[in-house]
Amino acid sequence: MIRKVLIANRGEIAVRIIRTCRELGLGTVAVYSDVDARALHVLEADEAVHLGAAAPAESYLNVAKLMDACRATGADALHPGYGFLSERPLIAEACSENGVTFIGPPPHAMQLLGSKTESRKLMMEHGVPVTPGTPAEDWTVPRLAAAAGKLGYPVLLKAAAGGGGKGMRVVFGPETIEADHAAAVREATSAFGDGTVYLEKMVMSPRHVEVQILADQHGRCIHLGERECSIQRRHQKIIEESPSVVVDEDLRNRMGEVAVRAAQAAGYTNAGTVEFLVDADRNFYFLEINARLQVEHPVTEAVTGIDLVKKQIEVAAGEPLGLTQSDVVRRGHAIEVRIYAEDPAHDFRPSPGKILAYEEPQGPGIRVDSGVYAGYTVPFEYDPILAKLIAFGDDRETARRRLVKALDRFTVLGIATPTAYLRDILNHPAFVAGELATDFLTKHFAAWKQPTAHELEAVVAAALAARSRPARAAATGSAAADPNVLGPDSPWNRLGAWTLNS
Amino acid sequence: MSLNYQIGERTVRVRVDVEVDGFARVTITPAEGEGAERLFRARYVPIGGSRALLELDGRQTIVHVAAGDDAQHVSIGGEHHAVVPPEVLEKRRKSGAGAADAGGHITPPMPGQVIKVMVQAGDLVAKGQAVVVIMAMKMETTLCAPYDGKVTEVRAVEGAQVKPGDLLVDIEAA
Structure with a gap:
């Protein structure tokens, strides 16, 4: 029985978790760092505990402080969200030592899945398809070149201890393999203290398709179908949808069955995601299991009607799933876009700062998961994700059109966001046709430019707004307090009454 | 006028x-x-908050307008634009910023933390050479010399928090 949940996270995901806890009648405890005292998750929770400085080690990653916060507030469960501590076995262990229910998988499964080579080995033992490759070892160049030749170029050279692209190299042919190997070993050694590498056959122009699974503590594990997350920028997903246009019922069943087998092989419970690459012939290969709630979970919630956070809490409390595979009925189509604080006009550089105006779109089939509001200052210390916009419709085209219209009405002023960029992607003929791949953006959007169709109209609005404000401010007597009012040195103010046609 | x-x-x-x-x-x-003149017949009706109704040549649109430190931010038709108003342009003209030599004042494009300072006063730098790295939202942004020149001043300190407008490094054109 869980009564009060501490959310060891911030931003939109913390707000989203609080929402479900509320529905379930559970108490909620937010935690925050120095720069997050006025963050939305802090305002939304029943109570909030200050952890410390902005640096994650002093706040959101500090297990001791989180345990103290549980004790101080009487929280009997902890939800880690995504990122931060969500995939670190130590938080699950600390929870269990302190009598706090961890809302996530057991530590041994997290441990196992944290290692790419270990989980790859485990999956192969259980008949889960993985990309053809070699074991990790201390290769000599001739043997490595022979192995690469056997796999067929291009191949991926990966660090056994790797992650985040460090120690990873694409090798296009035998002429560069010696240099690529040396570089990969050097990077892997400096980043992880372990220079062992392995080869994987590179899947060309793959799709990224992942399967959501749910497993209870009583041996039942089901899948909730797939999400396609092929639209990625610098390995970061930015648009996700369910279902995938390439996955038919037969492939869905096969991938789902494999995903369930993979989760069970790892002794997994709670919600998790099994990631696959799908090639042009619709062969699928295991990538990894994400032992947490995913950013893109709302598209699955939209098409299945299942609240994943609710299921996570129930499973963590020891309740049975209460669902069999045949109870999962999928309907319609959902697409999600991520709204980051980044400037697509300037190479997507981060754009923290104060939000001067903020308005979310509304309408049938529209959902917004957000962690921000008008007047809020987005700190530069954390991830740039502000919000997620999800559109649902009876079919893909309906969802896509809804999402485009909703993006047009998503207003964030003061900091830059990629709403226009996302809209242009959704309107691209290849996206409309469902021709997606992880290299979609490099292929179609490398030369994207900020749209300027309404530029002059924006100037008209700005010029007239400056004129209309002093009158309004004078009427309410709040000129000094209103940040929207231009200063007294504005020419619009100094000029007073205008001479027509001067 | x-x-x-x-x-x-x-x-x-x-x-x-x-x-x-x-x-x-x-x-x-x-x-x-050269360029074509554009004429609009328009009415701007504030609704509340940042919202306003903009009537343009017989069509009406909801827009959002908010005044920032140095620009009017406008949301219209799914586009977000920063419009720099006359008084800001005037101020920039007077202070000499925006002039040809302003490029040598290296300032961060967004708030962040200085994680690396790569030059010292007196150093000669080449165009495009990295001078300071700042970190914001877990991403590194490298600020580079805009032209060949000599570093006249370094104010950036590793670990310090900085914001747009703060002078990090000053470079005099060669």
């Missing part, structure tokens, strides 16, 4: 002629060079 506004990379001259019923004729011409 026309005033200059900057939008994106270009500057335009804007003349507002007030008509009856809150309507205005807004004439926009390029500030420099």
Whole structure:
């Protein structure tokens, strides 16, 4: 029985978790760092505990402080969200030592899945398809070149201890393999203290398709179908949808069955995601299991009607799933876009700062998961994700059109966001046709430019707004307090009454 | 009476002629060079908060306008634009910023933390050479020398928090 949940996270995901806890009648405890005292998750929770400085080690990653916060507030469960501590076995262990229910998988499964080579080995033992490759070892160049030749170029050279692209190299042919190997070993050694590498056959122009699974503590594990997350920028997903246009019922069943087998092989419970690459012939290969709630979970919630956070809490409390595979009925189509604080006009550089105006779109089939509001200052210390916009419709085209219209009405002023960029992607003929791949953006959007169709109209609005404000401010007597009012040195103010046609 | 506004990379001259019923004729011409004149008949009706109704040549649109430190931010038709108003352009002109030599004042494009300072006062730098790295939102942004020159001043300190406008490094053109 869980009564009060501490959310060891911030931003939109913390707000989203609080929402479900509320529905379930559970108490909620937010935690925050120095720069997050006025963050939305802090305002939304029943109570909030200050952890410390902005640096994650002093706040959101500090297990001791989180345990103290549980004790101080009487929280009997902890939800880690995504990122931060969500995939670190130590938080699950600390929870269990302190009598706090961890809302996530057991530590041994997290441990196992944290290692790419270990989980790859485990999956192969259980008949889960993985990309053809070699074991990790201390290769000599001739043997490595022979192995690469056997796999067929291009191949991926990966660090056994790797992650985040460090120690990873694409090798296009035998002429560069010696240099690529040396570089990969050097990077892997400096980043992880372990220079062992392995080869994987590179899947060309793959799709990224992942399967959501749910497993209870009583041996039942089901899948909730797939999400396609092929639209990625610098390995970061930015648009996700369910279902995938390439996955038919037969492939869905096969991938789902494999995903369930993979989760069970790892002794997994709670919600998790099994990631696959799908090639042009619709062969699928295991990538990894994400032992947490995913950013893109709302598209699955939209098409299945299942609240994943609710299921996570129930499973963590020891309740049975209460669902069999045949109870999962999928309907319609959902697409999600991520709204980051980044400037697509300037190479997507981060754009923290104060939000001067903020308005979310509304309408049938529209959902917004957000962690921000008008007047809020987005700190530069954390991830740039502000919000997620999800559109649902009876079919893909309906969802896509809804999402485009909703993006047009998503207003964030003061900091830059990629709403226009996302809209242009959704309107691209290849996206409309469902021709997606992880290299979609490099292929179609490398030369994207900020749209300027309404530029002059924006100037008209700005010029007239400056004129209309002093009158309004004078009427309410709040000129000094209103940040929207231009200063007294504005020419619009100094000029007073205008001479027509001067 | 026309005033200059900057939008994106270009500057335009804007003349507002007030008509009856809150309507205005807004004439926009390029500030420099040749270009077509654009005429709008418009009315701007604030609704509340940042919202306003913009009536343009008989069509109406909901827009959002918010004044930032150095620009009017406008959301219209799914586009977000920063419009730099006349008084800011005037201030920049007076202070010499925006002039040709302002490029040597290295300032961060966004708030962040200095994680690496790669030059010292007196160093000669080449165009495009990295001088400071700042970290914001877990991403590194490298600030580079805009032209060949000599570093005259270094104010950036590793670990310090900085914001746009703060002088990090000053470079004098060679």
